[in-house]
Amino acid sequence: MAQSLTVEVSCYILEAIMLRAVIITGTIAFAILAVILLLTVLAGASQNTEYLKFGLTLLLFLVILVGSYWFVVRGPGGRM
Secondary structure, eight states, X not given: OHHHHHHHHHHHHHHHHXXXXXXXXXXXXXXXXXHHHHHHHHSOSOHHHHHHXXXXXXHHHHHHXXXXXHHHHHOTTOOO
16 A cells, blocks of 8 residues: 555656646747747847747747656656
8 A cells, every 4th residue: 555655656756846847838938939929019120030030939849848857857756
C-alpha cells in the first residue's frame, strides 16, 4: 500500500513540473507576441521593424521548442 502511494505522489510531482514548464513557456511566448503586436500596430512598416519582428519570431520559435522539451532536458524531479 505504501508503494502505491509513493507512485501516485511521484506522478503528481511530475505533472507539477510539466505544468510549471507550460506556464513559464506560455508567459514568455505571450510577452514576445505582445511585443510583436505592438510593433505591428504602433511602428511603421520600415525594414528595421520587419527585421526585429522576424528576430522576435525566431526567438518565439526557440522558446516554444525549448519549453516543449523542458521536462525531458531537466528530467523529472530536477531542481532549478
